[in-house]
Amino acid sequence: MKKVICIMCPLGCPIEIQLKGKKIIQAHGNKCKEGITYARKEIFLPGRVLTTTIKTVNPDLRLLPVRSDNEVPKERLMDCMKEIANHTVRGPVELGEIVIKNVLGIGANIVACRTLS
Amino acid sequence: MVTKDVDLAIIGAGPAGMAAAITATESGLDNIILLERAEDLGGLLNQCIHNGFGLHYFKEDLTGPEYAERFIPKLYSLGIKVCLNTMVTHLYSDRSATAINKEWGEFKILAKSIILAMGCRERTRHGIGIPGSRPAGIFTAGLAQRLVNVDGYLPGKEFVILGSGDIGMIMARRLQLEGATVKGVVEIMPYVGGLIRNEVQCLHDFNIPLLLEHTVTEIYGNDRVEGVKVAQVDKGDIIPNSERIIDCDCLLLSVGLIPENELSKEAGIFLDEQTGGPVVDEFLQTNIDGIFAAGNALQVYDLVDNVTLDGEKAGRNAAKYVAGVLKRGPKEISVVCGENIKSVAPQKIVGFDKVELALRVQRPLENVDLFVGNSHKRYRVISHTEVIKVSLTPLELKPYWESGKLEASCHER
Numbered sequence: 180m181k182k183v184i185c186i187m188c189p190l191g192c193p194i195e196i197q198l199k200g201k202k203i204i205q206a207h208g209n210k211c212k213e214g215i216t217y218a219r220k221e222i223f224l225p226g227r228v229l230t231t232t233i234k235t236v237n238p239d240l241r242l243l244p245v246r247s248d249n250e251v252p253k254e255r256l257m258d259c260m261k262e263i264a265n266h267t268v269r270g271p272v273e274l275g276e277i278v279i280k281n282v283l284g285i286g287a288n289i290v291a292c293r294t295l296s
Numbered sequence: 297m298v299t300k301d302v303d304l305a306i307i308g309a310g311p312a313g314m315a316a317a318i319t320a321t322e323s324g325l326d327n328i329i330l331l332e333r334a335e336d337l338g339g340l341l342n343q344c345i346h347n348g349f350g351l352h353y354f355k356e357d358l359t360g361p362e363y364a365e366r367f368i369p370k371l372y373s374l375g376i377k378v379c380l381n382t383m384v385t386h387l388y389s390d391r392s393a394t395a396i397n398k399e400w401g402e403f404k405i406l407a408k409s410i411i412l413a414m415g416c417r418e419r420t421r422h423g424i425g426i427p428g429s430r431p432a433g434i435f436t437a438g439l440a441q442r443l444v445n446v447d448g449y450l451p452g453k454e455f456v457i458l459g460s461g462d463i464g465m466i467m468a469r470r471l472q473l474e475g476a477t478v479k480g481v482v483e484i485m486p487y488v489g490g491l492i493r494n495e496v497q498c499l500h501d502f503n504i505p506l507l508l509e510h511t512v513t514e515i516y517g518n519d520r521v522e523g524v525k526v527a528q529v530d531k532g533d534i535i536p537n538s539e540r541i542i543d544c545d546c547l548l549l550s551v552g553l554i555p556e557n558e559l560s561k562e563a564g565i566f567l568d569e570q571t572g573g574p575v576v577d578e579f580l581q582t583n584i585d586g587i588f589a590a591g592n593a594l595q596v597y598d599l600v601d602n603v604t605l606d607g608e609k610a611g612r613n614a615a616k617y618v619a620g621v622l623k624r625g626p627k628e629i630s631v632v633c634g635e636n637i638k639s640v641a642p643q644k645i646v647g648f649d650k651v652e653l654a655l656r657v658q659r660p661l662e663n664v665d666l667f668v669g670n671s672h673k674r675y676r677v678i679s680h681t682e683v684i685k686v687s688l689t690p691l692e693l694k695p696y697w698e699s700g701k702l703e704a705s706c707h708e709r
Contacts, residue, residue, distance in 0.1 A: 184496045188351055191492025227497060230346045230359050231473060232445055239335075242448050244345040244361045253501060260473050274365050292345065293361040 183221045187213045194218050226250030229259055229287075233278060234267045235295060243268050243295055245278060249287035258283055271296050298403035303327040303618050304611075305393060305407040307384050307559065310339020311600050312591025313413035314367040315607030316614070320411075321374045323615035328376050329405065331395055333383045337371065338364030339415055340438070341600070343445045346466050348493070353601040363600060387559040389584050409586040409614040412565075412574065413607060414556040416592040418463075424551050426458075428514040433521030437463040437550035441470070450474055452546025456524050457481045458512045462490035462681075464550025469498035479542050480505045482512055484529055487660055489550075491598070491681055512547065513539060521545050553596045563587065570639035571595040578642045578651040579613040579622060580606065586617050595641050595654065598683050602654070623647055629696045634705030636661060638680070645702070648690055655684045655704055663709040669702045670695070678706065 185192045190210060196218050197205035206215055220226065229251045232242035251259055262283055272278060272291045279289035303325045306313045309332035317330045336342055341349070344360030351357055354366065371378060382397035384405075393405040418436040433452055435443070441463065443449045453476055457464045460483035468478045481499060486509050488495045499506050507526065513534060514525035524547055528538035555573035557565070565582045566575045573594040574582040581588050590610035591603040616622040629645040631653060638658045645651050653668060657678050664675040668686050678684060686704070696702045 184492055186493035186496050188493070191496070227501065228347050228357070229473075232345060232448070234448070242446060244359060244445070246347060246359055246362075256473065260475075274362065292359045293365055 181218075181222055183218045185209060185214045185217045187217050196222065198222070225253045227253055227256060229256055229289075230292070231260060231263055233263055233289070236267065236269050237295060240295055243272065243278070244292040245289050246292055247282070247287040248277075248290045251282075251285060251287055255283065255285055259285070259289075263289060268295065298400040300329060300403060300405045301327075302329045302405065302407050304329075304409045304411065304614050305405050306330045306411045306413055307387075307393075308332065308339065308413035308415055308591075308593065309334075309337045309378065309380075310413065310415050310591065311341060311363070311367070311603045312415070312593070312607035312610070313339070313411065314364075314371060315604045316411045316413055316590055316611035317376045318367065318370055318374060319608040319611030320615050321376055321611075323612050325615045325618060326375075329407075330371070330376055330378045331382045331384055331405075332378070332380050335381055337368050337378065337380070343438075343442045344466075345445045346470070349600050351601070352599065353604055360600075384559060387563040389564045391584070391586050393559075407586075408618045409588065411607075411610045411614055412557070412560055412582075412587065412589040412593050413591050413610075414559065414593040416553040416555050416572075416596050419549070419552040419554060421549060424549070426512055426515060428516065429518055431515070431517035431519055431521050433517065433546045434515065435546065435548055437461075437467045437548045440546075440548050441467055444470055444474060450476060452476060452521075452544070454479055454544040455546045455548055456512070456526070456542050456544045457548045457550060459483065459550035459552070460489040460495070460506060460508075461550045461552065462494050464548065465490050465494040465498040467548060467550070468504050469502055472502045472504065476546075478502070478504045479544055480507050480526070482507045482510045482526055484509065484511045484532070487680075489681070492679075515547060516541070521547055553592070555593050555596060557593060560589070560593075565589075568639070568641070568643055570633065571641055573641070575643045576641060577624070577628070577644050577646045578649075579616075579624075579647065580610045580642065581613065581617070581622075586614075588614050588617075595639065595656075595683075598681055602683055602685075627697050627700065629693065629700055629702050631702050631704065634667075634703040636706035637704050640704055645693060645696075650690065651688045651693065653686045653688065653704065655686060656680065656682075657684070657706055661706055661708055665707045665709060666704070667707075668704045669693075 181196045195207045229247040277288045341360035341364040349363040384395045386394045523543045528535045574589040588610040590606040624646040
């Protein structure tokens with residue numbers, strides 16, 4: 180049996196999972212079906228949305244808040260941080276605009292979380 | 297002195313103030329002034345670069361700046377007068393105020409209605425009385441968040457964080473991601489202070505130790521923090537000989553938030569000891585007619601979504617007040633905290649419509665029967681971190697007009 184705590188919403192359901200190979204045969208504790216989706220992912224391919232900042236050349240907003248538009252595998256989070264530190268945003272960006280495409284080839288873009296005019 | 301005559305003055309342009317301004321405009325007010333002391337709209341959202349905002353309100357998982365940007369363009373497109381870099385310095389019971397900015401110098405505001413949306417501030421070392429020297433390297437978690445996320449400074453290399461509230465845990469992850477080491481999050485209570493999801497994704501993910509039933513008893517260092525003494529605690533008492541020293545160059549304090557109400561006090565607005573914010577009725581109106589309170593200035597919320605809803609409610613009711621259609625009866629019902637209830641807002645009911653109460657419990661509860669008067673709801677768990685909302689219909693409230701008292705209580709089965 181595996182135990183995971185769901186982080187899909189603030190409720191934080193503790194979920195107990197019975198596995199048979201790679202299949203979930205029983206789940207307890209989740210208040211909604213998102214819990215099962217989360218538990219499967221958390222057991223087999225844990226990932227997180229990465230939120231951080233990226234340098235700009237704008238003196239009024241020296242750091243642009245950014246996020247990954249997809250989950251980053253947990254063990255690659257620090258690699259992504261190092262890669263993002265190598266970049267500087269020059270010029271204006273729109274909310275949601277990609278600032279680093281497919282970072283480290285992991286299948287997630289780094290996108291702007293606010294407009295920088 | 298410049299004088300501004302307005303229908304509505306809103307103090308603070310964080311999530312509560314922005315929502316209030318938009319809703320008040322949509323409810324028919326057009327002479328609104330939104331006053332913000334910072335250089336940007338959005339308040340605390342600008343430094344909260346993590347995600348988890350808007351899950352209820354937008355059904356999306358947004359970061360703080362993204363959440364703010366859902367409101368900012370709308371404010372401008374509605375033509376709302378926004379005053380940035382503007383500090384409100386005084387507030388009076390006749391709904392006048394003074395403020396100061398570069399454009400007008402010190403100026404006067406005469407408002408038909410006011411919404412208090414100043415948000416909250418952090419408890420400091422002073423508020424919890426940790427003895428020891430006074431070296432550099434002691435920060436509140438929110439200040440450290442501002443330094444790291446907005447200004448681009450890492451205020452230390454090795455951190456201890458006191459308090460496991462959400463900001464403390466979120467900062468633990470943030471510091472770790474930025475290359476610092478967090479040697480522990482110290483929590484005096486036997487349970488984590490913030491949301492469970494933050495314990496998982498901020499502490500577990502980065503193998504940051506969580507020391508429950510522990511506290512910091514002393515700070516070492518002369519010019520700079522060199523370490524803290526941490527002791528085990530049993531029901532608030534320090535266990536003798538349980539102390540140990542953790543070397544660090546920074547101590548972050550995440551030990552609670554206090555609604556910001558210095559202006560409210562000056563105006564003679566009654567505050568609730570439990571929430572720390574104004575005593576309000578279901579319209580979010582304070583004891584002074586035409587002055588409303590919303591968001592974290594009213595009570596510290598768990599989720600920004602609730603802050604937005606509060607702002608909307610205050611905006612709608614301020615518009616009704618100005619139009620002279622805010623209906624209240626001759627009597628009132630006081631809402632009081634019974635067993636296991638820490639706080640409730642609104643604290644009084646004065647009108648005839650459906651009422652929504654926001655409750656907080658004193659400690660985490662399981663298998664709960666929640667009673668508000670005769671109405672009953674069951675919960676499997678209620679966390680002390682969450683705000684529970686309960687709606688009551690005019691019919692359900694009817695029996696309480698006689699006694700003027702309605703009690704909320706929680707019991708574990």
